[in-house]
Amino acid sequence: MPYDASSDETDDALLARYATGDAAAARALTARLTPRVYGHAYRLLGDRAEAEDVTQEALLRLWRIAPNWREGEAKVSTWLYRVTANLCTDRVRRKRPSGMEDMPEMADDGPGADSAMQERARADALQSALHDLPDRQRQAVVLRHIEELGTPEIAAIMDIGPRAVESLVARGKRALAEILRGRKDELGYTDD
Amino acid sequence: MTDKRTEDMLDTYFTAARDDAPLPSGDFMARMQAMALAEQPVRQVDTPAPSWWQQILSGIGGWPAIAGLAAATVAGVWIGAVPPEAMSDSVSDLFGVSAGLYDSSGSFADPLSGFDLAFSEG
Incomplete structure (x- = not known):
């Protein structure tokens, strides 16, 4: 069964129905938003249990604000990304990760490793490298290149101007490239 | 700005990360759904506005009050048309006229006969 059963309805419309007590809207919205929030929280935190906690808290806030939600004023997804990022930032500040300690195990099968494993190793390496970025750069890079959002929406989520978004993304990518080049040998594959 | 070669390298990582999207477990999804339903406002049932x-x-107390009013009205009309003996005497004593549609002799008494006369005289 697909997670998202009402894909033709906007988040706003579903949230309005949720606020009137429509159980089907509650199920559809949960199915649609939970993976999105969880995925974003995981990208920012690198920890599944913590991503679950953040997802729960972010969605709880959404359900409680639903009766007062003014349709068309803000996008539900923008609001959720912002709340999720703020919750993640709070957690990161409380418990600054030690970086390499949380780093996933690198693939050690050498150049002959099959492509699926190599893809997985790349994903893990990127996740690890993201953790070495400053919070705001990490958030900007994840929103642009993993969530694939446009500059205006990222600017709204991060509450900054479009130029600041571009600057954060550019600096984040430069730093990521350096980190990943430094670890390339450990991964045992080439990027070509 | 990052150069083309660096961009390409990063793209392979971003693509791999998007393809390897972390998904919540079924158990967690079920818990989130239960929470959404528990937090949901109770559905408001639309009731039409009551007619006048x-x-x-x-306002007057529903059908029992209507039944009481109807009984009192019937009793009032009945007492007015055929008053009990005691009431008939007391009305006669007070106003010097007989109450009801029948006088003490038992014949019909028109209560508006005087009016008819005055009206016909102009």
């Missing part, structure tokens, strides 16, 4: 007749009815 229903408003009057509820």
